[in-house]
Amino acid sequence: MLKCIGMAGNRSGxxxxxxxxxxxxxxxxxxxxxxxxxxxxAEQNRVGIAVCSTTQVADFVRxxxxxxxxxQSVLTPGSDPHTYQITPADVQLVKNATLCFENGLHLEGAxxxxxxxxxxxxxxxxxxxxxxxxxxxxxxxxxxxxxPHAWFDPANARIYVLNILDAVVxxxxxxxxxxxxxxxxxxxxxxxLNAWIIKQVNALPRERRVLVTSHDAFNYFCKAYGFxxxxxxxxxxxxxxxxxxxxASRAKAIESIRKFGVKxxxxxxxxxxxxxxxxxxxxxVQVGGSLYSDxxxxxxxxxETYLGMMRENVLTIIQALE
Amino acid sequence: MRxxxxxxxxxxxxxxxxxxxxxxPRVVAYQxxxxxxxxxxxxxxxxxxxAAGPDPFALELEDAPSLLVLFRGQPVLHRTNxxxxxxxxxxxxxxxxxxxxxxxxxxATCANDASLTANAIRVRILRDAVVxxxxxxxxxxxxAIQGALNxxxxxxxxxxxxxxx
Numbered sequence: 001m002l003k004c005i006g007m008a009g010n011r012s013g014x015x016x017x018x019x020x021x022x023x024x025x026x027x028x029x030x031x032x033x034x035x036x037x038x039x040x041x042a043e044q045n046r047v048g049i050a051v052c053s054t055t056q057v058a059d060f061v062r063x064x065x066x067x068x069x070x071x072q073s074v075l076t077p078g079s080d081p082h083t084y085q086i087t088p089a090d091v092q093l094v095k096n097a098t099l100c101f102e103n104g105l106h107l108e109g110a111x112x113x114x115x116x117x118x119x120x121x122x123x124x125x126x127x128x129x130x131x132x133x134x135x136x137x138x139x140x141x142x143x144x145x146x147x148p149h150a151w152f153d154p155a156n157a158r159i160y161v162l163n164i165l166d167a168v169v170x171x172x173x174x175x176x177x178x179x180x181x182x183x184x185x186x187x188x189x190x191x192x193l194n195a196w197i198i199k200q201v202n203a204l205p206r207e208r209r210v211l212v213t214s215h216d217a218f219n220y221f222c223k224a225y226g227f228x229x230x231x232x233x234x235x236x237x238x239x240x241x242x243x244x245x246x247x248a249s250r251a252k253a254i255e256s257i258r259k260f261g262v263k264x265x266x267x268x269x270x271x272x273x274x275x276x277x278x279x280x281x282x283x284x285v286q287v288g289g290s291l292y293s294d295x296x297x298x299x300x301x302x303x304e305t306y307l308g309m310m311r312e313n314v315l316t317i318i319q320a321l322e
Numbered sequence: 323m324r325x326x327x328x329x330x331x332x333x334x335x336x337x338x339x340x341x342x343x344x345x346x347p348r349v350v351a352y353q354x355x356x357x358x359x360x361x362x363x364x365x366x367x368x369x370x371x372x373a374a375g376p377d378p379f380a381l382e383l384e385d386a387p388s389l390l391v392l393f394r395g396q397p398v399l400h401r402t403n404x405x406x407x408x409x410x411x412x413x414x415x416x417x418x419x420x421x422x423x424x425x426x427x428x429x430a431t432c433a434n435d436a437s438l439t440a441n442a443i444r445v446r447i448l449r450d451a452v453v454x455x456x457x458x459x460x461x462x463x464x465x466a467i468q469g470a471l472n473x474x475x476x477x478x479x480x481x482x483x484x485x486x487x
Contacts, residue, residue: 155378158379162381183381187380188379191377194464195463195464195465196464198438198464202438226438
């Protein structure tokens with residue numbers, strides 16, 4: 001009898017276990033289907049794919065399009081756009097693009113983004129169009145070159161964003177109001193960033209506003225906020241475009257450090273720090289820290305976005321020079 | 323028993339609501355008396371300590387004001403061009419100033435190259451060529467100047483106006 005009861009109890013236990021399992025499976029299936037439909041809906045809402053050359057440009061595009069577009073960057077955080085060599089994966093990436101975006105002014109060494117877009121037959125938007133470039137006189141170059149690092153002045157960042165807005169609205173006029181609203185919001189953040197930088201820089205005595213970095217990337221920043229700039233490398237890190245460290249440029253940078261009584265000099269996240277470290281020891285100054293220049297930081301870092309990158313750079317500069 | 327209890331509760335709740343709706347205090351529309359227009363000729367003068375220009379971060383630069391003064395929601399001064407520092411910008415006459423409280427909203431943005439210093443803007447209201455109110459607004463470097471000038475205008479021309487800081 002006991003055995004019978006025991007068996008019956010066991011059978012009912014098995015049946016309730018099976019029911020529990022079924023319920024669990026049903027819940028998992030429901031949740032799975034819901035997630036799948038949500039993902040599909042989000043993807044269906046997407047208008048296109050934006051492929052950008054650099055991390056900064058990708059961030060600006062993301063601010064304008066939000067989740068409407070899939071935004072991809074050819075360069076990963078920490079990569080150098082001047083010396084970048086394209087890969088087969090980049091060709092595939094651009095092939096799937098709806099719109100391509102580049103910085104322009106030959107930041108992309110040997111115009112690799114222009115070539116990628118032209119080969120794939122895709123429309124390319126140059127974000128530095130309508131920007132008044134700073135002209136740099138390079139050693140051994142008869143004609144001054146246009147400095148491509150225009151994003152370091154937030155007022156220029158506005159022009160990047162407006163060029164992106166125009167291109168995106170032309171490609172998807174149905175969501176014009178949405179793109180404009182996002183752009184306006186971001187311009188407000190750029191305005192705040194500018195005011196914040198001015199406030200920080202004003203705390204630094206004028207004679208200490210000398211910025212020595214690995215390569216000549218901070219001219220726009222220096223012009224906007226009243227710094228003197230000096231760099232051993234030219235505007236590009238690639239020697240193939242008439243730059244690279246020469247004994248004369250190195251000596252000139254060390255002379256500037258001594259002349260202005262510079263306290264700290266800076267390495268860049270996307271450039272080999274060795275030259276700056278050697279120069280620092282030669283000139284008897286310290287390395288003040290690492291600045292984001294041609295590339296932003298990896299996800300999770302302070303330099304993950306343009307706003308974060310600029311704030312982080314300013315804090316590093318002020319702390320090292322004050 | 324339970325249905326009866328539920329029915330009684332429903333009746334009680336609905337009755338309570340009905341009772342409140344019938345005896346609640348009535349909202350009477352506020353009848354605003356029209357403000358008496360102040361006598362005399364009014365003039366507005368604005369002087370900037372800096373070179374003003376359109377907001378360098380505006381979405382549409384063409385429509386962005388470099389200097390804007392609003393009175394009763396209407397622009398009394400609206401400039402979109404560059405304005406040199408030290409120049410007195412005048413709006414004469416200013417119509418619609420009433421006896422009692424008057425508020426002027428003032429906004430100015432500095433041209434980008436002038437934004438490394440703190441900026442100020444001086445606003446004066448004159449009645450029959452006599453200054454009745456003046457105030458200076460300041461901004462941190464890089465920020466637009468925004469402020470409101472609150473002037474209480476007395477009925478008589480000879481009496482002094484008061485400015486609420």
